[in-house]
């Protein structure tokens with residue numbers, strides 16, 4: 001069997017077009033949705049992410065602002081910046097790019113973001129809303145994964161899902177979204193016994209670990225949907241960096257029914273879902289539904 005490749009880049013492009021069309025259709029006098037991104041320090045990967053987010057935001061017709069702080073700025077300065085963005089009526093989404101320098105208490109910063117502008121969905125109130133089945137803002141990567149799964153399986157009720165990885169930004173919210181879609185869900189992690197055996201139960205296997213090539217053919221039930229969230233940078237012999245996922249793609253593609261590639265799978269969906277969350281936050285703040 002050769003798996004169907006789930007094209008995350010195409011799916012994300014469609015979502016971005018839908019969002020842009022909705023913004024284009026706003027009355028000329030209406031305020032445009034605004035996303036503010038805070039970048040602290042010089043982390044090269046974060047700089048690329050922030051730049052890409054800015055480009056995508058502007059392309060969608062939204063207002064994008066970037067706020068940079070030096071790596072040695074104080075937590076008080078960062079919290080004051082977040083407070084000013086919370087109070088800014090033109091800002092619908094506030095995103096503080098992670099990771100933050102070691103002297104900053106991440107939890108304190110995330111807790112300072114207005115939950116209704118928390119387009120990353122990391123605020124404790126949004127975590128609670130997700131688990132309580134209430135309306136909130138859903139973390140972008142798991143949200144994107146659900147859309148990719150929907151590309152190949154419109155009805156998930158009764159399916160067995162295994163989420164590999166239990167982080168607060170991917171694994172745990174992913175679990176909750178699959179549960180809400182009536183899957184029977186197992187969450188696996190570094191202490192799970194017989195990882196291949198547990199994963200092989202899955203009709204839907206989502207891997208969010210950060211270990212290149214961890215998921216081999218013997219982790220995969222024939223015909224399963226495999227969603228590879230992992231982004232791992234490997235140095236090639238030519239001196240260039242190569243992006244790979246958690247899944248050994250060459251092996252998995254022969255067993256799975258459908259699979260996301262890396263790059264071009266989950267990654268593009270994360271940014272598209274950030275735009276979607278910003279539009280949702282805007283619509284709620286403007287009383288337009290959402």
Ligand code: NDP
Nearest residue numbers: 141165166167170189190208209210229230231266267270
């Ligand atoms: P974390 O490091 O926070 O979590 C990793 C999880 O994987 C942990 O639960 C850990 O278990 C588990 N784990 C680690 N090693 C193993 C192993 N050998 N076997 C089984 N489980 C293991 O990572 P994130 O959730 O933040 O990110 C995961 C991956 O997804 C990374 O590659 C990251 O770059 C990528 N990512 C991609 C995004 C995208 O847009 N495509 C967005 C966000 C992340 P334990 O809890 O026991 O330590």
